[in-house]
Amino acid sequence: MADTPIYQLVKDALRARIESGALVTGDMVPGEEQLAADFNCSRLTAHRALRELADEGLVVRKRRAGTQVAARGSGVLIRIPSVREEIEGRGVAYRYELLACRHAVPGAAISEALSVDAKGRHLNVVGRHWAGNRVFQHDTRWINLIQVPAALEADFSTVSANQWLLENVPSSSVDHEISALAADARAATALEVEPGTALLRIERVSHLGQNAITHAAMLHPGALFSLKSERR
Amino acid sequence: MADTPIYQLVKDALRARIESGALVTGDMVPGEEQLAADFNCSRLTAHRALRELADEGLVVRKRRAGTQVAARGSGVLIRIPSVREEIEGRGVAYRYELLACRHAVPGAAISEALSVDAKGRHLNVVGRHWAGNRVFQHDTRWINLIQVPAALEADFSTVSANQWLLENVPSSSVDHEISALAADARAATALEVEPGTALLRIERVSHLGQNAITHAAMLHPGALFSLKSERR
DNA sequence: GGGTCCAATTTGTAAAGACAAATGCCGTGG
DNA sequence: CCACGGCATTTGTCTTTACAAATTGGACCC
Structure with missing residues (x-):
């Protein structure tokens, strides 16, 4: 637990905010620079966290527009x-x-x-x-x-x-x-x-x-x- | 197509080898260093390709042991x-x-x-x-x-x-x-x-x-x- | 011959720097 | 007032460099 990768910590933190309802569909998620500052890590690490969340369908990312919480559950795996x-x-x-x-x-x-x-x-x-x-x-x-x-x-x-x-x-x-x-x-x-x-x-x-x-x-x-x- | 990311090219190439049967279950996949040399890219780029293939379940990676083609289809999404x-x-x-x-x-x-x-x-x-x-x-x-x-x-x-x-x-x-x-x-x-x-x-x-x-x-x-x- | 431990290999994570691509925003001009 | 275009912002990709972690294979010793 002392050894959790940083990008995983970032993912978990964001996932918690989404699943708890602190962030709801359409809300903006902090950008990569912001997360890098918040978690005291490089932009690449923040980027990986956001990219994987996007792969999992929790957020949607668009250049210039930023990252926002995705509309959930059009389908289920x-x-x-x-x-x-x-x-x-x-x-x-x-x-x-x-x-x-x-x-x-x-x-x-x-x-x-x-x-x-x-x-x-x-x-x-x-x-x-x-x-x-x-x-x-x-x-x-x-x-x-x-x-x-x-x-x-x-x-x-x-x-x-x-x-x-x-x-x-x-x-x-x-x-x-x-x-x-x-x-x-x-x-x-x-x-x-x-x-x-x-x-x-x-x-x-x-x-x-x-x-x-x-x-x-x-x-x-x-x-x-x-x-x-x-x-x- | 001129613009496909390199890591995607690597992924596609490896996926093709697996899906065509050129590489079958248990076969060793070239390591990150090798792929980096083959595709003339950095190790991180090769790493990303292999990591995503592993996320998708096509290959299994172990430190020191290398990467091999995964046993397929214990389940389906x-x-x-x-x-x-x-x-x-x-x-x-x-x-x-x-x-x-x-x-x-x-x-x-x-x-x-x-x-x-x-x-x-x-x-x-x-x-x-x-x-x-x-x-x-x-x-x-x-x-x-x-x-x-x-x-x-x-x-x-x-x-x-x-x-x-x-x-x-x-x-x-x-x-x-x-x-x-x-x-x-x-x-x-x-x-x-x-x-x-x-x-x-x-x-x-x-x-x-x-x-x-x-x-x-x-x-x-x-x-x-x-x-x-x-x-x- | 067999067991044990070290070291080399391979993957995993991370930082900083750099440039490309997309696009919303705003300012300018009609 | 509206349309168009450039600019700034944000994400996307890539390289180099560095170190950590895990595990296998072999060397070495008993």
Whole structure:
């Protein structure tokens, strides 16, 4: 504590003023020169504190106009934990079960999401993640074999497709979509729940440059899928 | 482009090597001195590039051990848009409807989430957000009047509780929880959907220091609630 | 051979100086 | 009175220099 960096002290002080309401949206924050004088540090140190606060979205900076407190919360950042971490973090035994791994031609919806017109050349991997004796997640995945030929050599019975892809395939961007739906007969069987049970569905498409790499549809049985907001 | 900062050029170059797979998890990234030489810049400039990449989670840095490519994707950041932005972004008319605004004592579940033992002294605001002629979100909110006495003066028929709180009440942390559930009779009526329809539920608790400020339960009728991953 | 300690390497923070870029403000001129 | 333009202010980036902190690798000793 004796050793906290100065820029961190400045950040904390300003953050406290903002979070306590001493400074509210639109208020001017002291400039770099002023902070340097107040905290008896160089302008660079004050600059770093303000820049990082701006990166975090707490303040908005404009040349000549100065720095002011940002309008808060047009949106919120949330973290999707990895399935394994989530389950083991609850103190429940984790197990991955491979249900299918075969070449197949994706349906229209998946093809569109992957934006491939080339039919075929895809690997379809289906598995379940167990939390104790309950199905926690059902995972249907399509892997573009043109982009990821190495997937043919992978053994998805020992490693989940998700984990293998994370460790072996680079990606430049990932898109997610979260929705709720009622379980139809097939989903109910797969998740071992009653038909009509509410499910949480997460769809994930990952890209490398312009090309779609994988499409994943993950289903969670109704109950809790807890997402905690990011703290920065 | 002639004017891109040097540290940004370094970042982009390294990011490209990582995202393309030229550098994979565990590989060593050139050190600060090396990068400074390669890009003909000062060590501080190289340092900033590496530090920001580390902030973004792409690399891990350790003194003496150097910098290496981080294991990717234990988690993903996702953005929850504001309701109004989301609806208007779809080109649909947005409308907020206040259903109730009264003093009340929250039930056991809410009290626990708010971690208040003091019964009473809460304001309960219920409203609906419309997207065209369909209910997009039903919002049940509890406001701790001890922490936010100013809420008594607010006119929630013209401003949604969410918006008013964002603009007028500082907060130090916010927790979220997302889940799926089937609509019971009451929820079905409130959202104007069939009973049993799958709903997406977002629960939000905001704090100021140790004290809980508000509790919000937001229900979205089944269909799509689209969350896009954050791009950094 | 193994354990322990030192030192070199690498990252982290900071200062002071310098210049560039953007832009609000004010003064001048029409 | 309004419009335009220059100036001063504020943020943004970069360099050089300096020292602190952490940790690994090897040297050295037992």
